[in-house]
Amino acid sequence: MREFIFPAKSRKGWLYKAILALLALLFSNFSQAQGKWDPLARDGLHDSQNPGFVELQEPGSALAKLPADHVGNQVNWVEALESGTVQPRPSIRGAQSKTLDQDILLSRHGGLPMVLFSHKKHGEWLDCSNCHDGLFKEKTGTSGLSMFRMLNGEQCGVCHGSVSFPLTECRRCHNVQRPAPEALTTPVRPAAVVGKKP
């Protein structure tokens, strides 16, 4: 092994060293990717030849100070808002906004844990009209929620997957354990009990 890593006597020694150096560079790049934001000059979008380029704010200079996440902008935006780390204005015209503080338990018949939808967490960013009555009907249970449609960019998928945390984060919504299925107590019984009266 040592001979492979440090083949000092080999004429190809420099080559191995170069490979090791490049591997080190590569892995340092990967480790930096966690919690680090790409500069605008390398984001593939901004034109650094643009005279206004130097005036633009770099994502890292703003986002590094906010509560961390591992997806999206690498910012937990809900936590940022709740903790007061960011204080985005609710209106530019002085309108009063109201937030409904009500949770709804969804996905009651599927296989994954249930979804506890928080009106409060959503309403602190959004207006009621953003969802009602367009994406979702107001009456609980009438919207025909479907993971397939969400993955198509409808319903929750309008925001989750384009601007809020993506749909690959299953357990952030499906976070309420189901009670033990009734089927385990009735009607299926251990084989030994079948045919006997209790």
Place this chain on the structure above:
Amino acid sequence: MKLVLSFFCAFMLVLAVAPVSAEYADVVMNKRAEKEGVRPVIFPHWFHRIRFQCRVCHAEIGFKMKAGTNDFTMNEVIDGKFCGACHNNDIAWGPDRCELCHSGKPGLAAGVMRGHQTSGPGRY
């Protein structure tokens, strides 16, 4: 052997310095910009949501959520609609600062960047 290793080195070098991606939810607007002779607009969601709640743009000002469905011109922005509701030299820089918004590379396709990092086709 030497050739293979050289190719391997070149490949690793490409990986190590590969260009990286846009910020999540950056929007490129280029329906008209380049045809009119200016750079495409890069709209950073992250920059705006630090300063304003979603409801300001998507309810008060009236931006629809689906990318590509807000069909407006620079004249409307100057008249105080859409971006011009804030970009009016009062709340934020005015429409005379072309280069701060029209800041994209030529040839960019319009759309939401890095959205729908799921297996779904993603229509929004």
